[in-house]
Amino acid sequence: MIFDTHAHYDDDAFQEDREELLAGLNAAGVGTVVNIGASIASTKTTLELAERYPFIYAAVGVHPSDTAELDETQMEWLEEMCACPKTVAVGEIGLDYHWDEPEREVQKHWFREQIRLARRVGLPVVVHSRDAAKDTMDIIKEEKAADVGGVIHCFSYGVEVAREYLNMGFYLGIGGVLTFKNAKKLREVVAYMPMDRLLLETDCPYMAPTPHRGERNSSLYLPLVVKAVSEIKGIPEEEVAAVTEANARRMYRLA
Numbered sequence: 737m738i739f740d741t742h743a744h745y746d747d748d749a750f751q752e753d754r755e756e757l758l759a760g761l762n763a764a765g766v767g768t769v770v771n772i773g774a775s776i777a778s779t780k781t782t783l784e785l786a787e788r789y790p791f792i793y794a795a796v797g798v799h800p801s802d803t804a805e806l807d808e809t810q811m812e813w814l815e816e817m818c819a820c821p822k823t824v825a826v827g828e829i830g831l832d833y834h835w836d837e838p839e840r841e842v843q844k845h846w847f848r849e850q851i852r853l854a855r856r857v858g859l860p861v862v863v864h865s866r867d868a869a870k871d872t873m874d875i876i877k878e879e880k881a882a883d884v885g886g887v888i889h890c891f892s893y894g895v896e897v898a899r900e901y902l903n904m905g906f907y908l909g910i911g912g913v914l915t916f917k918n919a920k921k922l923r924e925v926v927a928y929m930p931m932d933r934l935l936l937e938t939d940c941p942y943m944a945p946t947p948h949r950g951e952r953n954s955s956l957y958l959p960l961v962v963k964a965v966s967e968i969k970g971i972p973e974e975e976v977a978a979v980t981e982a983n984a985r986r987m988y989r990l991a
């Protein structure tokens with residue numbers, strides 16, 4: 737079954753119909769979801785969802801754009817949350833120079849600190865990196881993030897950068913962008929990368945695939961991404977779903 741490795745079902749965009757939507761996922765072929773924390777508040781709501789739904793797991797962490805809220809006390813709380821039974825990763829953490837706030841030194845500091853946290857607790861990292869290819873790579877190497885491994889989510893760089901992450905053992909998160917007309921660079925990455933490192937993700941409510949681009953995204957649209965991968969790789973859609981599910985279980989260390 738399809739494994740959605742990166743979702744934000746605690747987002748307000750699902751306020752009206754969250755329960756109904758989540759209840760229908762299984763019948764639509766989506767077997768597992770990892771909901772991703774992006775702030776202290778959304779880490780709390782992520783853990784609540786994971787507690788409530790057997791097929792939802794949690795990543796705990798603070799997105800680069802929200803790192804201004806972090807301090808030692810919040811970091812201690814995050815570390816405690818890593819021990820929750822449904823927590824499978826630290827994320828999403830990283831660098832975002834597209835929005836470029838808070839200042840880069842602040843983003844870098846808390847990216848390092850959250851990688852150190854992941855290493856202390858032995859969980860993989862979910863990395864968000866936008867317009868920050870070099871600094872992300874440097875910090876990942878300096879902090880030895882490869883020791884715990886993880887995923888570069890919504891991968892947006894080219895084949896050269898992909899090769900370097902793959903050589904370090906990382907997975908690449910592939911979502912709706914792959915179906916966009918102007919996604920030539922990402923299609924090249926998918927053609928290049930081995931199937932056993934590819935993870936499917938929605939990043940919902942964002943990044944809906946074509947022909948739903950701009951609408952609210954959900955795991956129900958993942959078959960469109962499966963189809964795009966299957967066309968690029970020349971393998972059946974069922975195989976794409978099965979292999980990426982096995983990849984996700986391996987990376988998140990779920991039996």
Ligand code: NI
Pocket residue numbers: 742744772828939
């Ligand atoms: Ni996300």
